[in-house]
Amino acid sequence: MDAAHAARSGGRSWALLLLGLLCVAPAGARAEPGVRVLDLPFTVRALRGPRSEIAVSVATSGLLPIAGAKAGHEAGDEESAPVAVVWGDEGGAVLTLANGTVAVKPIGREAVEGLGAAETPRGALPGTRRALSGPLSAYLTGRTRSAAGGEAAAVLTIRERQPMAVSTDPKPVPVATATVPAGGEAVFAPLRPRLLRLAGRPALLATTLSGPDLGGLALITHASSDGSWGVAARTPPQPGPPLKIAGIADLSGSGTLQAATVSAKGRLQLWTLQPDRIEAAGEAAGYAAGEGDADLAVTAPAGGAPPELVLPVAGRPEIALVSAKGALHERLRVTLPAPVTTGIVVLGEGNAARLLVGLADGRVAVVAPDGGTP
Numbered sequence: 001m002d003a004a005h006a007a008r009s010g011g012r013s014w015a016l017l018l019l020g021l022l023c024v025a026p027a028g029a030r031a032e033p034g035v036r037v038l039d040l041p042f043t044v045r046a047l048r049g050p051r052s053e054i055a056v057s058v059a060t061s062g063l064l065p066i067a068g069a070k071a072g073h074e075a076g077d078e079e080s081a082p083v084a085v086v087w088g089d090e091g092g093a094v095l096t097l098a099n100g101t102v103a104v105k106p107i108g109r110e111a112v113e114g115l116g117a118a119e120t121p122r123g124a125l126p127g128t129r130r131a132l133s134g135p136l137s138a139y140l141t142g143r144t145r146s147a148a149g150g151e152a153a154a155v156l157t158i159r160e161r162q163p164m165a166v167s168t169d170p171k172p173v174p175v176a177t178a179t180v181p182a183g184g185e186a187v188f189a190p191l192r193p194r195l196l197r198l199a200g201r202p203a204l205l206a207t208t209l210s211g212p213d214l215g216g217l218a219l220i221t222h223a224s225s226d227g228s229w230g231v232a233a234r235t236p237p238q239p240g241p242p243l244k245i246a247g248i249a250d251l252s253g254s255g256t257l258q259a260a261t262v263s264a265k266g267r268l269q270l271w272t273l274q275p276d277r278i279e280a281a282g283e284a285a286g287y288a289a290g291e292g293d294a295d296l297a298v299t300a301p302a303g304g305a306p307p308e309l310v311l312p313v314a315g316r317p318e319i320a321l322v323s324a325k326g327a328l329h330e331r332l333r334v335t336l337p338a339p340v341t342t343g344i345v346v347l348g349e350g351n352a353a354r355l356l357v358g359l360a361d362g363r364v365a366v367v368a369p370d371g372g373t374p
Contacts, residue, residue, distance in 0.1 A: 033334045036366045036374040038104060042090035043362030048116075049295055049345025053132050055081045057115040058094055064105055077197060078133055084345050084356050086364055087112040095356060095364075097347040100373055102354055102366045125153045129192040129293060131204065135161035138193050138204050141179070145187075146209040148241075152187040155179045156206055156220060158229050178229040180220050186210040188218075189242035191293050196248050196257060198275045205259055205273070207242045208234070215241025217261065217271065219278055233277045240265030244289040246309055247298035248273075251324040252281070253306035258324065262289040262296070266314040270324055284328045287320065288312040290358075294343030299353050299369070310355055310369075312340035319344060319357060321369055336365050 048054045058064070059081035084095040092112035094105045119129040123141050130139035142154030162174040182188050189207040196203050204220040214237035221232040235243075240263035251258045251270065258281060259271045266288055270281040290296060290312055297310040299321070308331065309322040317339045321332040342358025354374060355367040366374040 032371060033332065034368040034372060034374040035334065035336065037337060038095075038102065038364045038366060040086070040091075040093060040104065040364060041106075042088040042092075042109075044086045044342060044358055044364050045088045045362065046086065046116075047295070047343045047345060047356065047358040047364065048085045049297070049343075049356070050080045050082060050084060050347065051078045052085075052295070053119055053130070054085050054112070054116045055083050057118070058085055058107075058112070059083050061115060063107055063111060064094055078195060082347070084347055085112060085116075086356075086358075087116075088362065095347065097352075097354055100348075100352055100354070100368070102347065102356070102374070123157070125151070125190055127292075128153070128190050131193045131195045133195045133202070136195065136202055138195065140188050140190065140193070140206075146189075147185075148209070148212045150209075151190050152209055153190065154187060155181050156188055156193060156204065158204070158220075180229050180231065182206075182208045182218055183231050183234070184210070186216075186218075189215065191242055191244060193220075194245050194248055194259075196273070198257065198273060201275075203232075203273075203275070205245060205248065207245060207261075209241050210237050213239055213241065215243050215263075217243060217245075217259065217278060219273065221275060232275060235271065235278050235280075238263065238269070240267060243269070244296075246289070246296040246311060247307070249298050249307040251298075251306055251309070253325050260298075260309050260324070262287050262311065264289065268309075268311065268322070268328065270328060282324065282328045284322070286314050287322075288314045288340070290343050291341045294341065294358065295345055297344040297346045297355060299346045299355065300349045301370075303350075310344050310346070312344070319355070319367070332369060334367055334369065336367075337361075338363065 092109045125140040138158045140153035141157045144154045146152040158178045160176045186208045191207045193206040209215045216235040218231050219233040243261040246260040248259045257273045261269050268287045269283045272279045272281045298307050300307050306325050317336045320330045338359040338361045341360040345356050347354050357365045368374040
């Protein structure tokens with residue numbers, strides 16, 4: 001073999017070796033997210049996650065042999081069930097997670113819609129959902145119009161079942177009712193209020209509209225002095241209403257509860273919640289809120305890291321996993337077969353979690369954000 005041929009052979013060998021090294025993932029590299037579209041025999045127009053009234057109702061109704069619904073929480077702690085529910089005009093299904101795989105259990109559309117009817121109690125603003133936690137519930141009432149001409153609610157109605165003595169005589173359960181206006185010229189946006197706990201006491205966070213192009217958040221708390229409910233804090237007016245509440249959790253890992261909102265103009269904002277104030281804690285642009293009152297997910301990564309937000313990316317068929325630890329930043333983006341419209345919910349926790357994403361074409365995608373079988 002002449003020197004030139006040997007050099008060429010050696011060059012090819014090194015090229016092949018280099019190519020092989022590039023094709024091998026480094027140890028500890030994050031697996032690519034997996035995406036699968038569920039095989040559903042109907043077009044989905046509604047999606048509810050584990051922390052929804054309908055999921056708990058389905059799990060405890062006896063329709064299917066499902067166990068694990070959590071009840072008896074203190075007021076302000078959301079109840080949950082290990083299922084999600086989807087439905088459309090031609091049918092419905094309960095979605096469960098086992099060994100990292102989402103299973104579909106069909107149920108009749110009438111059964112789902114019958115259970116879901118309680119989401120909008122009598123007297124509530126049509127098409128809105130109530131917040132429910134144990135004996136405490138809250139929903140929007142007093143149909144009115146916002147300054148921009150859209151539908152809105154004049155007040156937030158809060159109902160709380162009262163304890164009663166054990167008796168053999170049937171008696172109605174006493175219920176304390178309070179109505180809280182948004183305050184000033186503001187009204188409530190037609191979005192579900194959120195129940196939470198601050199300083200060990202139940203509280204509510206609701207979205208308000210205060211002008212043709214202004215909105216905000218109102219924190220409603222239960223005064224310990226006289227037991228009355230009222231607005232304890234609000235944000236300054238923000239452009240691009242309504243501010244849809246994407247999630248409430250200790251998002252930064254600081255030990256303090258925070259709320260994340262997404263405006264109609266795609267601005268993500270983080271707010272730190274205190275019993276008497278709401279403080280801005282960061283913002284980022286380029287996200288979407290989904291349609292109407294569709295849910296957006298908050299997922300808990302493995303290893304004890306702070307929860308992450310899962311948000312639609314504005315103008316693209318993608319979702320982003322956004323962390324607030326340190327500063328708002330994207331950890332991951334996932335491309336989907338279609339844009340997100342009917343919401344994002346999460347089943348499971350950590351590496352076993354699976355995201356369910358309602359797509360604009362009426363399908364539901366399952367996403368395994370950290371690898372695995374979706």
